[in-house]
Amino acid sequence: MIEALSERRAALWKEFIEGSRFARCVLEEDFDARLIAIYLVETYHYVVHNPRHQALVATRDVDIHPNYRKFCLAHADEETGHELMALNDARSLGVFGKCLALPAALHSTEMLNAYLYFISLNGNPLRRLGYSFWAEDSYQHFKPLLERTVRHLGLVSSQLTFLIAHSNIDQEHSRDVVETLSLYCRTPEDWAAVQQVMEGSLRLQFAMLEEIHDSYREMVRGERNRYSALLPH
Amino acid sequence: MIEALSERRAALWKEFIEGSRFARCVLEEDFDARLIAIYLVETYHYVVHNPRHQALVATRDVDIHPNYRKFCLAHADEETGHELMALNDARSLGVFGKCLALPAALHSTEMLNAYLYFISLNGNPLRRLGYSFWAEDSYQHFKPLLERTVRHLGLVSSQLTFLIAHSNIDQEHSRDVVETLSLYCRTPEDWAAVQQVMEGSLRLQFAMLEEIHDSYREMVRGERNRYSALLPH
Amino acid sequence: MIEALSERRAALWKEFIEGSRFARCVLEEDFDARLIAIYLVETYHYVVHNPRHQALVATRDVDIHPNYRKFCLAHADEETGHELMALNDARSLGVFGKCLALPAALHSTEMLNAYLYFISLNGNPLRRLGYSFWAEDSYQHFKPLLERTVRHLGLVSSQLTFLIAHSNIDQEHSRDVVETLSLYCRTPEDWAAVQQVMEGSLRLQFAMLEEIHDSYREMVRGERNRYSALLPH
């Protein structure tokens, strides 16, 4: 089952990398640091919620194995504060203006958050693992985009701690997620619930990346949007 | 502001009707009652939550005008039980098999529910009106689809109470929503929040209609999916 | 069953009136308007939550008759804003100082709120009716205390709208509550759950009245407490 899940995950990433405006821009086109700043601020906007909805799984009044509750709480503990890495990285790019108030999350980012709270609080309590399954493993898929970004913008690794340093932490988490899936998913319904959330939340992240790209393009065209005050250029 | 909101709503519906697989199928192609049954069951799956997230707005611990709280509660009261109309209509089509257990909501229906709970519980408490603004007014936009359905399947109006009888109730609600928006939306931020939720939730409903269509097509092609047990044909 | 519930309610009130420091003070001793002001502010502090926890019953994801959901929502609607009557009455007594910021709720008031949220969100969804059963009927039991207060402090009825005008509204509510209990309570477990909440929440209100009295006595003795800024005397 894990293998089938991995294959589906790889196929979704491949489909995204090949068809996405965001990926094409980062891999092949010209762009400036504002694109990466928007990406990092939106990343802040969803990562800040990770420990909260993760912990909510453990507070549910349904039949949950105590050790799975413990996994959820320990995992929530470890994820706390990671959003600050993304925010520090965004600041380090040197494109923030005088007004440092972050704009509200983009619509697609809010959708991702909405979905993750909903699936954490409703339905099969194991299904949030479908989100962790791709989220803790996304670095390998991001690697080509990361490398082009570093090269194209002349960055150093201390400016991208969320993507670089964080990836080491997440490799261990990724193994924990696979082990937890193997331990607690018992029925075909469990696996189907996990797969639906994996696919649903990954597609929402892809939609977020597209909206990030489109917001950046608006700024390049000189249109005002919610990022204009933060990134006056 | 109401006018700008109405124009945007009309433009979104137009874009949907013109580009949608669901709309083309219902307006121009051949289909059987299973398509409408799936539509009604998914409608049940989101309508059953309407009074719940509507009431949650009134329970929030933020500064809300008492009369807007009362609007939310009265509106939640009126919406309670409407999902049963959709379910009765689905039953009346004569396509349910022996197993009457409803399948779980489709992914896009669950996304709509997730989004509506999230925006009801977070952010500007007025913004849920953006959902009511289109939901209570959707009958005029559905009218051509409804007429073709009645003609094509040879239905009588008692088989589509949710869409027909309900539309009269909703016309009054629609006026209430406009009046409530006029009374309580004061700032550009209020109107922007309402518009974002109108657009966001309407697009999610459109996505739901496309997934309904695609699920129906799977069944036509003889593929098994979550509706196979309910609609054995 | 309703009769048994009524008898228990009467017995609890009798026990309270006979043994309570608050009741003895109001019925027989000397006191000034600060006692009533504290009573009205604490009343504000719990009444403001009534529509919220009442509405939460209707949002629960458990098997609840649609008409009981509608009762909860309609009742929450009617209760909205009643806390403002208590606050206006408190202001009309002429004992507020310059600082109008309300002190935080007393411990026993907070306990009452905590209990009402908990029983609204957990366990038998009918059991909150045990609270409404006494709350909508408390005016007759308060009547002697009310009359002595009016006499002793020389008040007019427009200064005690919450206790006087409100009592007419609540008589109707009280009949609704009895009817709702009769309609939806079916099993001995239902009735036992209702009775436990009636007794539990009524005892918490009695504890609140005692703490109100004790806070007033502290002020008479010249001790500082959380009401000193509001009621400088």
Added chain:
Amino acid sequence: MIEALSERRAALWKEFIEGSRFARCVLEEDFDARLIAIYLVETYHYVVHNPRHQALVATRDVDIHPNYRKFCLAHADEETGHELMALNDARSLGVFGKCLALPAALHSTEMLNAYLYFISLNGNPLRRLGYSFWAEDSYQHFKPLLERTVRHLGLVSSQLTFLIAHSNIDQEHSRDVVETLSLYCRTPEDWAAVQQVMEGSLRLQFAMLEEIHDSYREMVRGERNRYSALLPH
């Protein structure tokens, strides 16, 4: 401040031990294992909620130091499953009958749970530490009661793991709680909020112990109550 809090805690325990029916019974009178079984089942009923309301503090959408969030999550993780110790101990006493279904929590136990959920979700997010401040340190105060129980009933320590083995774990927790209070409580309001919750929740535990005693006495007198099926004697 910690010292003042400790003194108040000691004074409350002293007042309880001296005036309590439960304490007098355990320290001086005759009793059988049913009293301890009821105590352990009610302990199960509140301890099972500890990790849930502890984790909820960390999910709140208010300004909370990331490290205090991490404390809450790590502490919730450690508390998970401790209720099973209390349940196993209850079983080991050999007084359970054939029907093993636990009775619902006593009213005072439910009040304690209600209060802990409420203060975890509302008001000053630090104030739940007031509960941990006494809960992780209660073993020294329980020690004389524990020793008489062991002597009077002829128990071995493996029958009271919750009270004996658990006490070692909690000594470390107790130090963590003191350290966390020192780190994050900054204002007089923080300390007052912590003290109010310490006192409020400790008094609720004392009320629970009295109701446990009274329930046991009912059984001794041959009256039926909710424990009659579990402890038929």
